[in-house]
Structures are given as C-alpha cells and as structure tokens.
Amino acid sequence: MYQMLNEGLIELKVNGEFRKALVRPADTLLFALRERLGLTGAKPGCENGDCGACTVLVDGWPIKSCLMLVAEAVGHEIQTVEGLNGAPIQTAFVDNFAFQCGYCTPGFIMNCQGLINIHPDASDEVMQEWLQSNICRCTSYQEITAAIKSVLVADES
Amino acid sequence: MIPFDFEYYRPESIASAIDTFQQLDTAEKQPMYYGGGTEIISMGRMNNLKTGAVIDLKDIADCKVMEFHQDQLVIGSSVTLTQIHEANLFPLLAQAGARIADHTIQNKITMGGNLCGTIIYKEAVLPLLLSDSLVSIAGPGGKRTIPINSIFKERMQLDKGEFVVQIKIEKQYLSCPYVHVKQTKQDKINYPLVTICAMSVGGGIRAAFSGVCDFPFRSTAMESELNNLALTLEERIDKAIALTPGLIPTNLEGSAEYRKFIMRGLLNSIINRLEGSNVSNA
Numbered sequence: 516m517y518q519m520l521n522e523g524l525i526e527l528k529v530n531g532e533f534r535k536a537l538v539r540p541a542d543t544l545l546f547a548l549r550e551r552l553g554l555t556g557a558k559p560g561c562e563n564g565d566c567g568a569c570t571v572l573v574d575g576w577p578i579k580s581c582l583m584l585v586a587e588a589v590g591h592e593i594q595t596v597e598g599l600n601g602a603p604i605q606t607a608f609v610d611n612f613a614f615q616c617g618y619c620t621p622g623f624i625m626n627c628q629g630l631i632n633i634h635p636d637a638s639d640e641v642m643q644e645w646l647q648s649n650i651c652r653c654t655s656y657q658e659i660t661a662a663i664k665s666v667l668v669a670d671e672s
Numbered sequence: 673m674i675p676f677d678f679e680y681y682r683p684e685s686i687a688s689a690i691d692t693f694q695q696l697d698t699a700e701k702q703p704m705y706y707g708g709g710t711e712i713i714s715m716g717r718m719n720n721l722k723t724g725a726v727i728d729l730k731d732i733a734d735c736k737v738m739e740f741h742q743d744q745l746v747i748g749s750s751v752t753l754t755q756i757h758e759a760n761l762f763p764l765l766a767q768a769g770a771r772i773a774d775h776t777i778q779n780k781i782t783m784g785g786n787l788c789g790t791i792i793y794k795e796a797v798l799p800l801l802l803s804d805s806l807v808s809i810a811g812p813g814g815k816r817t818i819p820i821n822s823i824f825k826e827r828m829q830l831d832k833g834e835f836v837v838q839i840k841i842e843k844q845y846l847s848c849p850y851v852h853v854k855q856t857k858q859d860k861i862n863y864p865l866v867t868i869c870a871m872s873v874g875g876g877i878r879a880a881f882s883g884v885c886d887f888p889f890r891s892t893a894m895e896s897e898l899n900n901l902a903l904t905l906e907e908r909i910d911k912a913i914a915l916t917p918g919l920i921p922t923n924l925e926g927s928a929e930y931r932k933f934i935m936r937g938l939l940n941s942i943i944n945r946l947e948g949s950n951v952s953n954a
Contacts, residue, residue, distance in 0.1 A: 578780060644770070
C-alpha cells in the first residue's frame with residue numbers, strides 16, 4: 516500500500532522527467548509544481564476548481580491541479596505547459612490572438628491539448644463542453660475557440 | 673493550501689482499506705475514505721472539514737471496474753464521471769454525470785464520491801434510483817449488497833467504516849427511454865435549480881429529482897400521480913408536486929414558487945416526450 520504519513524520526499528514524473536519534491540501529504544499538486552518544482556505555468560486562480568487556470572494533464576487527461584493531492588499524482592504522468600515545447604496549440608494561440616492578460620492561457624492550452632490528444636475529431640459540441648471548464652476574464656473565448664479549431668482542422672487534413 | 677496536515681493511504685484491497693480505517697479510527701485520526709477528493713480538498717482548504725487521514729480507494733481493483741457481469745452493468749465506486757460518459761453504457765447516467773460540475777472536474781469526481789459526499793445535489797444518484805440499482809458496500813461488518821432505494825434515504829446511510837465498492841444495474845434499464853433535464857439559475861455549469869431524470873419502464877414513468885429539496889429523491893407516491901391517466905395532464909403534475917417529500921427551499925437560486933413553476937414546465941415536457949408514440953432515448 517502506498518502511504519505518506521508526514522512531510523517528505525516524493526518522486527513525480529513531470530514532463531517526462533522524474534523529479535523529487537519535499538511535500539506534505541495535504542499539499543495539492545498545484546502547490547508542489549509551483550513551489551517545490553518551480554514549474555509556475557500552472558496558475559493559482561480560484562483554488563476551488565472553478566477557473567481552470569491550474570489545469571495540467573495527468574495521464575493525458577486535463578485535471579485541475581488545485582483539486583488533486585500531490586500524493587495522488589505519484590505513479591502518474593504529469594504534463595504541464597512547460598512540457599509542451601512549442602506544440603501546435605501554442606502557436607495557434609499566438610496566431611489567433613487567443614489571450615489578452617495571459618493568466619488563464621496555460622490552463623486553456625493544457626485543456627485544449629488534452630482534447631486534441633483524446634478527441635482529435637471533436638465536434639463543436641464536444642469542444643464547447645471541454646472549454647467550459649476554463650474561465651477567461653478578458654473574455655477571449657472566440658479567439659480561443661478559433662485557435663483550438665485551427666489545430667483540430669489541421670490534424671484532420 | 674490546505675491549512676492542516678493529514679496522512680495519506682492508498683490501499684490495494686478492500687480488506688486493507690477497512691483495516692486501515694479501523695486502525696486510524698482507533699488512533700482517533702477521524703479517517704475519511706477518499707474518491708476523487710474534490711470535495712475534501714475544497715472544503716478542507718476552507719476549514720469546513722477536518723480529518724487526520726484520508727484513505728484513497730482508487731487503487732482497489734473492485735472499485736475500478738466498469739463491465740457487464742451476466743445481466744448487470746457493474747460500475748466501481750472509483751470510476752470517474754468522465755469514464756462513465758465516455759463509455760456510455762448507461763446513457764441516462766452518462767448524461768446526468770456530464771452535467772455535474774464541469775468537464776475537467778468530471779475527470780476527477782468518482783461515482784462513489786458523488787453518492788457519498790456532503791454536497792446535497794448528488795445528481796448521479798437519480799438514474800440509480802430509477803433503475804432500482806444495487807449497491808455493494810464493504811465495511812468492518814463484512815460485505816453486503818442492498819437496493820439503493822433501501823439505503824439512499826436523503827443520503828447514503830452507511831455505517832461507520834463502510835464504503836461503496838460497486839453499483840450494479842440490471843441490463844433491462846440501460847436502454848429504457850429516458851429524459852434528463854437540468855435547469856440552473858443562469859450558467860450551464862451550476863448547481864441545479866431543478867434536475868429531473870425520468871425513465872419509461874413498462875409503460876409507466878419513473879421520476880427522480882435534485883435541487884427541489886435539500887436532498888435528491890425518487891418518490892413512488894409522486895410517480896403514482898404522474899401515471900394516473902384518469903386525470904388531466906395538469907392535474908397529474910399538480911398532484912405529484914403536492915406530494916414532494918420535503919420542503920422546497922427558497923434561496924438565492926430561486927424561490928419555492930419558482931421551483932414549482934419550473935417543475936411544472938419540465939414535467940409537462942417530460943411526460944409528453946415519454947408518452948409520445950415515437951419515443952426513443954432523449
């Protein structure tokens with residue numbers, strides 16, 4: 516049985532690398548990524564699962580890292596925006612001006628990347644369903660939709 | 673950040689989970705079983721919940737299954753709402769789960785967590801109540817399988833140290849014509865003003881509700897009125913609503929009268945759809 520009783524070192528697989536982090540069992544994945552591993556791409560917003568700014572991929576699926584204990588992530592593959600390395604969705608966000616202040620952008624990008632990985636043939640309905648998990652207070656929704664569509668269409672062709 | 677410490681355990685068997693719970697309970701650590709953890713983390717962060725240890729059930733094989741055993745669909749308590757939606761083996765459950773929170777959080781919320789949490793809406797229970805599902809439970813007293821309509825009375829009536837292992841649904845219910853409607857105050861992603869799941873079984877309509885009272889429910893008394901063909905449609909609906917088994921709240925989401933107004937409209941539409949001649953799945 517995996518157990519973690521006190522603050523201690525754990526090993527996480529992040530962006531393809533094994534990294535050690537000193538954490539408490541009660542720490543969230545978001546906290547560990549930012550404060551222990553220096554991966555500040557995932558943003559703290561509401562820290563209540565509402566805004567999606569902290570979204571990362573866990574085993575390929577978008578997860579709000581503020582609602583995952585770091586202990587839960589042990590043994591799973593974590594990907595943050597730092598691990599995308601210029602993926603097409605990142606270029607598409609630039610090309611479509613799909614951000615203004617940029618705070619929500621990493622979360623949106625990771626959610627979009629998850630959709631591209633899992634449903635590369637996503638319908639508009641599925642796309643809308645997924646994108647509703649993230650909030651952009653600058654209201655760049657049209658541009659974000661255009662960005663993800665451009666990648667899905669490119670994959671199709 | 674969660675402002676208090678707790679221990680984390682992830683057992684790989686039912687027996688180990690129960691044993692761990694008992695040891696932690698004896699040590700007065702107020703252990704909690706942990707599914708997706710969304711509620712424990714968000715409430716813990718706000719200091720609305722405290723525990724000295726969580727027991728994560730996601731490594732227990734029995735809690736991870738989603739498969740057919742003879743004439744039953746078996747869904748483990750650690751299966752997420754997304755997994756249920758993607759598999760779509762029980763379309764009504766898939767649809768109800770797909771309207772709980774948002775898509776990303778559905779990747780985390782588990783079947784067992786939705787049933788056993790403290791949030792009052794528990795919309796995933798509605799299809800289970802309609803389909804007379806069975807619940808397999810494990811605890812210090814052993815294992816038992818019991819109809820959900822016996823153990824879900826406003827909430828899951830579990831004994832100390834028990835947890836839900838699996839839900840079992842008879843195949844015959846998976847393809848029954850159904851309607852799922854969720855009315856929120858404003859945004860699509862919100863707690864329900866009124867959610868209704870309805871299913872046509874053997875010519876009669878079954879209906880279960882969330883948001884109407886401080887607990888989700890299925891009422892056979894209400895169903896009797898909804899199926900009373902001697903009355904007009906409006907009379908059937910009014911008599912059913914009069915039998916709502918609890919106080920209809922007035923709060924920021926809406927007044928009691930507004931909820932009744934919404935219920936009338938939704939039930940009218942649901943009955944017309946399910947009693948129509950060409951009804952398939954909604």
